[in-house]
Structure formats: C-alpha cells, structure tokens
Amino acid sequence: MKNVKTHCIVLKSSVVREIDKSVTLISPDIGIFTVTAFGACKSRNRFGGKLEPFSVLSAELTVRMRATEEERQFKELTLLDSFENLTKSYETVLTAQFFCEVLLKNNTAGEDRRMFSLLYHALKALNRCGAKESETAVVINFLVRYLAFAGFFAPLSECSLCGRAFQENETVFMQRQDHQPYCAGCVCGGSVPLEPELRDYLNTVLKIPFAETSEIPINTDGGRKLKVYLISLLKELSGFRYKTLESLR
Ligand SMILES: [Zn+2]
Structure with missing residues (x-):
C-alpha cells in the first residue's frame, strides 16, 4: 500500500448502493480514474460534500494492488474550488458536463497534464461567464484546443x-472529407468556409493562454457558426454521440 498526493477534478459522481458514491476524476498525474467513496452519502461523511461534479480537489489517496488493478481510496480531501456559478443555469451545467464528457469518452492517455489543465481553465472561464456570447467563446476555446491537442x-x-x-x-x-x-x-466537395475574421480568431487564441482568450472579441454570428462547426468536427472525428449536446443548444 502506498499514499499518493495529487490534484483532481470530479468529472462525474453517482450514488451506488444508496450510501456510497462512485466518483470519476481526472488528475494530471494519474489521468482518469474512478474511486468508490464508501458512505459518502451519509450526512456526516467528511468527503461527501466535496465529491460533486466540477469540484477541484487536492487529494491524498491510498493505493493498493488488487490482482492486476490498482484500487484507490480517498485518505484526505481538500476542496480547492467548486466553481459555484456553474450550477446557476441549466445551460451552463450542461456545457460543463459536455467538457467532462469529451474527456471521458475519448482516450487521451499520455496527455493527462494537458487535459487536466484544459478542463480546469475551461471550467474557470465558464464560471466567470455572464453573457451567452462569452459562453460560446469558452466552448470554442475548449474545442479548438482539444482538437489541436488530439492532432x-x-x-x-x-x-x-x-x-x-x-x-x-x-x-x-x-x-x-479530410478536415x-x-x-x-x-x-x-463539401466544405465549411472560414472567413478571415474567424480564421484570425482561431489563429490568435491558439497562441495565447486560455485565461486570456476572453479578451479576444468574436461577433455573435461568427461565434455561433464556429461553435457549430467545431462540434460537428468533434462528433465526426471521435465517432461518438454526446449525451450532453443533445440537450445543449
Ligand atoms: Zn490551394
């Protein structure tokens, strides 16, 4: 048995056997992993309230080898950020869930650090959003970075x-045909035209940190068009349907 300290973000969390929680997280050191938090749904459980989706945690884990698999348990959890604004509107929750779903569905092993950082900055930017337009920009910046990382x-x-x-x-x-x-x-054959402003926008945001992308303006129609295009590109390239997208407009 060993202890490991790492940061992580909760990607999804579900109740099992009425009192336990099955929690899937992403860590820059471990990648995506699942922990069963026994008794996490009991009112006095010290971990329960920290295991909501999008929570950023500093975790100490105990790791045991079970047959060929590593089994992890929480030893200590500190809540670093819970991005409270994310749950204020249904649409924002769906957008945050969509980011998590993209990471959960696609195998990005070997890119754990980048994916953790991408999700962290996307959730942070989404948490700061007020207007619809900027939420569109966060989705564009998440997707364009994700697609660029994935090659x-x-x-x-x-x-x-x-x-x-x-x-x-x-x-x-x-x-x-070939994107x-x-x-x-x-x-x-079929193609999607990218006007100079949109191409400029993409080339600019890819050169700067995520946190600075909100400074780069994009007009409403252009932003909407780019978002639709990037989502169709993601769907086509990954070959998955995204549950969260079906409710997200
Ligand atoms: Zn040519």
Whole structure:
C-alpha cells in the first residue's frame, strides 16, 4: 500500500448502493480514474460534500494492488474550488458536463497534464461567464484546443493542396472529407468556409493562454457558426454521440 498526493477534478459522481458514491476524476498525474467513496452519502461523511461534479480537489489517496488493478481510496480531501456559478443555469451545467464528457469518452492517455489543465481553465472561464456570447467563446476555446491537442486541427496558414500561404483577407475552406484547410481554387466537395475574421480568431487564441482568450472579441454570428462547426468536427472525428449536446443548444 502506498499514499499518493495529487490534484483532481470530479468529472462525474453517482450514488451506488444508496450510501456510497462512485466518483470519476481526472488528475494530471494519474489521468482518469474512478474511486468508490464508501458512505459518502451519509450526512456526516467528511468527503461527501466535496465529491460533486466540477469540484477541484487536492487529494491524498491510498493505493493498493488488487490482482492486476490498482484500487484507490480517498485518505484526505481538500476542496480547492467548486466553481459555484456553474450550477446557476441549466445551460451552463450542461456545457460543463459536455467538457467532462469529451474527456471521458475519448482516450487521451499520455496527455493527462494537458487535459487536466484544459478542463480546469475551461471550467474557470465558464464560471466567470455572464453573457451567452462569452459562453460560446469558452466552448470554442475548449474545442479548438482539444482538437489541436488530439492532432485533429491543421494550422490554418497555408492551403493543404497547393501549399500557398493564405492571404490576410482570404476565406479558407475546411474540406469535409479530410478536415484540412484549402484555398478556393483547390477545395472540392463539401466544405465549411472560414472567413478571415474567424480564421484570425482561431489563429490568435491558439497562441495565447486560455485565461486570456476572453479578451479576444468574436461577433455573435461568427461565434455561433464556429461553435457549430467545431462540434460537428468533434462528433465526426471521435465517432461518438454526446449525451450532453443533445440537450445543449
Ligand atoms: Zn490551394
């Protein structure tokens, strides 16, 4: 048996056997793992209130080897942040759940540190949001970073066929077939046009930390369009349906 200290974020939490909680978390050191917190639903349990979705924790875990699997238990838990604004609107809860669902559904082993940090900053930004527009920007920034980490998103600087560098005021076409950027002369088949402002926005936000992306303006229509495009890209590339998206508009 050994003890391990790590930070983690609760991705999902469900009640089992009426008094226990099954909690799935992401840690920068361990990746995604599940712990059964025995008795966590009893009113006096010291861990119960800390195991809600989106809670950021500093955890001390005991780790035992059971056959070939490591079994983890909570030894100490400190609540670092609970992002209270996330639960103030149904839509915001769904958006936060969507971020968690993306990490849960897709295997990103080996990128634990990046994924933890991405989720942390996305939840933090979402927690700060008031207006709908900025919530759209958080979703865009989460997805564009996620897709870039996962290797899905090509740099939007040159045409994938002729190799010509895109001009500043040029509309670029994201081809449906391979999700690469093409110039108007090279694109064939279905595509999604990215106007210069949207391409500029993506190229800018990918170069700066998540926390600074709220400073970069994006207009409402452009933001909505980009969000729809990135969500369709995620669905197509990962091949999954996302439960939370079906309720999210
Ligand atoms: Zn071209």
